[in-house]
Amino acid sequence: MTTPRICLITGTSSGIGLATAVAAARAGFTTVATMRDPDRAGPLLDAAERAGVSLDVRRLDVTDADSVTACTEAVARDHGRLDAVVNNAGISNFDPTLEMSTMAALRANLEVNFFGVIAVSRAAMPLLRASGGRLVTIGSVHGVVGQPFNEAYCAAKFAVEGFMESLAPVAAAHGVKVSVVVPGFVRGTSFGIFPDVNRKTVEAASGPYAPTFADYIAWVGGQGWEGAGQQPQDVADVVVDTLRADRPAFRIPTNRWAAEYLDQKLTDRDGGVVGTLARTWIGRPELP
Ligand code: NAP
Numbered sequence: 001m002t003t004p005r006i007c008l009i010t011g012t013s014s015g016i017g018l019a020t021a022v023a024a025a026r027a028g029f030t031t032v033a034t035m036r037d038p039d040r041a042g043p044l045l046d047a048a049e050r051a052g053v054s055l056d057v058r059r060l061d062v063t064d065a066d067s068v069t070a071c072t073e074a075v076a077r078d079h080g081r082l083d084a085v086v087n088n089a090g091i092s093n094f095d096p097t098l099e100m101s102t103m104a105a106l107r108a109n110l111e112v113n114f115f116g117v118i119a120v121s122r123a124a125m126p127l128l129r130a131s132g133g134r135l136v137t138i139g140s141v142h143g144v145v146g147q148p149f150n151e152a153y154c155a156a157k158f159a160v161e162g163f164m165e166s167l168a169p170v171a172a173a174h175g176v177k178v179s180v181v182v183p184g185f186v187r188g189t190s191f192g193i194f195p196d197v198n199r200k201t202v203e204a205a206s207g208p209y210a211p212t213f214a215d216y217i218a219w220v221g222g223q224g225w226e227g228a229g230q231q232p233q234d235v236a237d238v239v240v241d242t243l244r245a246d247r248p249a250f251r252i253p254t255n256r257w258a259a260e261y262l263d264q265k266l267t268d269r270d271g272g273v274v275g276t277l278a279r280t281w282i283g284r285p286e287l288p
Contacts, residue, residue, distance in 0.1 A: 003081075004028075004029075004030045005028070005029050005030065005083040005084065006029065006030045006032065006075065006079045006081055006082050006083050006084070007024045007029035007030070007031050007032065007083060007084040007085070007086065007243065008031075008032040008034060008071075008072075008075060008082060008084070008085050008086070008124065009021050009024065009031065009032070009033055009034065009085075009086040009088055010034050010035075010060060010062055010085075010086070010087055010088050010089035010116075010120055011034075011035065011036075011062075011088045011089030011090065012033040012034060012035050012041075012044055012057075012088070013035040013036070013037070013040045013041065013043070013044060014043065014189060014190040015186070015188070015189025015190055015191060015232050016088055016138060016183070016186060016189060016232045016235045016236060016239075017033075017035075017086075017088040017089065018043060018044050018047060018232065019047075019231075019232035019233045019235070019236035020086055020088060020232075020235070020236040020239045020240070021033035021044060021048070021055055022044075022047050022048055022051045022053060022055075022236070023233070023236035023237060023239070023240045024084075024086070024236075024239070024240055024243065025048065025051070025053035025054070025055055026051055026053055027240045027243070027244065029083075029084065029243070030056065030079065031053075031055050031056065032055075032056045032058055032071075032075055032079070033055040033056065033057050033058070034057075034058050034059065034060035034071060035057070035059065035060070036059070036060070036061045037059070038057050038058070038059050041057045044057065045057070056078075056079075058071050058074065058075075059071065060120070062087075062089045062112060062115075062116025062117070062119060062120055063111050063112055063115070063116055063119075065119060068119045068120055068123050069123055072120075072123040072124055072127065075127070076127055081127065081130065081131050082124060082127035082128060082131060082133060083128075083131045083133040083134070084128075084133050084134050084135075084136065084243050085120060085121065085124045085128065085133075085134075085135050085136070086136045086137075086138070086239055086243075087116075087117040087120055087121060087135070087136070087137040087138065087160075088138045089112065089116055090112060090113050090138065090191075091108075091109060091112045091113060092150075092153055092191050092192040093105065093109050093150070093152055093153055098151060099207065099208075099209070100205055100206060100207055100209065101152070105152070106152045109152040109153060109155075109156055110152065110155065110156045110159070112156075113153065113156030113157060113160070114155075114156040114159045114160055114163075117137055117160055117163075118163060121135055121137075121167075125171075125176065128171075128176045129174050129175060129176055132175040132176070133175075133176055133177075134176060134177040134178070134179070134242075134243065134248070135164075135167075135171065135176055135177070135178045135179075136178075136179050136180075136181060136239060136242050136243060136248075137160055137164055137179070137180050137181070138180075138181050138183065138235070138239075139157055139160055139161055139164075139180040139181065139182045139183075139251075140153075140154075140157045140182060140183060140184075141182055141183070141184045141253070141258050141261045141262060142154045142157055143157030143158050143160055143161045143180070143182065144158070144161065144182070144251075144262050144265055144266060145261060145262070145264065145265050146158075148216050149213060149216055160180065161180060161251075164178050164179075164180050164250075165180075165250065165271065165274060165275075165278070166278070168250055168271075168275060168278070169275065169278045169279040169281070169282055169284065169287060170282065172279070172284070172287040172288060173282055173284050173287060177247075177248055177288065178250065179242050179248045179249065179250055179251070179252055180250065180251050180252070181235065181238055181239055181242055181252045181254060182251055182252060182253045182254060182258055182262065183230060183235050183253075183254045183255075183258060184228050184229075184230070184253075184254070184255065184257050184258035184261055185225060185228045185229045185230070186229070186230050186231070186232055186234075186235055187229045187230070187231060188231055188232060189232055199217055226257075227255070227256065227257045228257045228258075230254060230255055234254060234255065235254050238252060238254045246288075247288045249270035249271060249272065250270065250271030250272070250274075250275050251266075251269065251270050251271040252270070253269070
């Protein structure tokens, strides 16, 4: 009998996290599906029931240090090990940030999208080292290519890329594989849906940037986004492949559109060249 592999996923109440929790369980992982408010687990549990899998739902708010520690300690206690973490929880914002946003709003974005990822990774790393596990983070094409009017989100996702790229060779030297899964546009999630925010309210709050914001919205609306949009399940499938791969790449675009979008900026799309370079710094070019 093989030992069940334990996978913890953040932000599983909706979207990519929900789909990934079910997909990981279907792939045979004992899945710890975490969320800020387990009272909102209904859609996840319904999807799990439809898929014929069970999940271990637990509370974890990535911005709450006590909940991160409590959850990882409880997983170690109850399951005895942890083989994989998927940092999925994230928030969007869509406002002309530099002048019109507040420092508090800018910090709140990085608190979830960057420091939340780091807090969970930090707490999980001793367990991942013990199991020879892996750390997978949901990045974004906007963690590589900047997007107008989305500065704080892009800054956070760029920070995640930089942090994980720097961590990867050191983690590999201690048996942990680090990857960033990079979607482009994913439809059917709760991302970017703000009931009280619409084009008019954002334009009204845009001050001197209103005409530029209007031009931006017109440009976005005019795009067909041919081949760009994916479903949460498509991304979940890529995450599960990453969890199972013997030698997962560092940077993994989730479809051809995302790959080609990254190519406009990167020639080292999957991070192989930079990874080899970084591993030579620790005298370990042979590491995966
Ligand atoms: P989503 O449906 O809004 O899911 C985001 C999840 O993160 C929700 O479950 C949300 O939980 C959770 N979350 C937010 N703040 C949290 C916190 N402090 N602690 C724990 N969980 C928290 O959006 P999604 O599209 O699936 O996004 C998932 C990831 O994919 C994000 O990292 C996002 O940046 C990335 N991504 C999305 C797209 C896209 O086009 N949708 C593209 C590229 C990358 P609550 O229900 O409690 O708010």
